[in-house]
Amino acid sequence: MFSKEKWQEMSSRQKMGNLASEVAKSFYWKKKDKKIALETAQRVLELFDLTADGLARKPGLSEILKLRSVFCDTFFDLGQFDNSEQAINNYFLPFVLVPSE
DSSP states (O other): OOOHHHHHHSOHHHHHHHHHHHHHHHHHHHTTOHHHHHHHHHHHHHHHHHHHHHTTTSTTHHHHHHHHHHHHHHHTTOOSSOOOHHHHHHHHHHHHHSOOO
């Protein structure tokens, strides 16, 4: 996938587009294959963490961390937030539809 260096070279839109893809994959596999779903969710969390690393003390960090929490809550059915897979996918949709830079 992406190395830390390659990930940090990407624009915010590219990162969010890639996160969108991985989030959608994790929810898709959650309904099909638990093992693949967990592997994909782990990758999503790694990408959230790489994104947060790049934002240390910058605007956007709190949004990424909150989004990570909402993803975990929804994917692992923790019940802390009133959210859905569709709502998270809808959040990411604009990043998928943005043309490449």
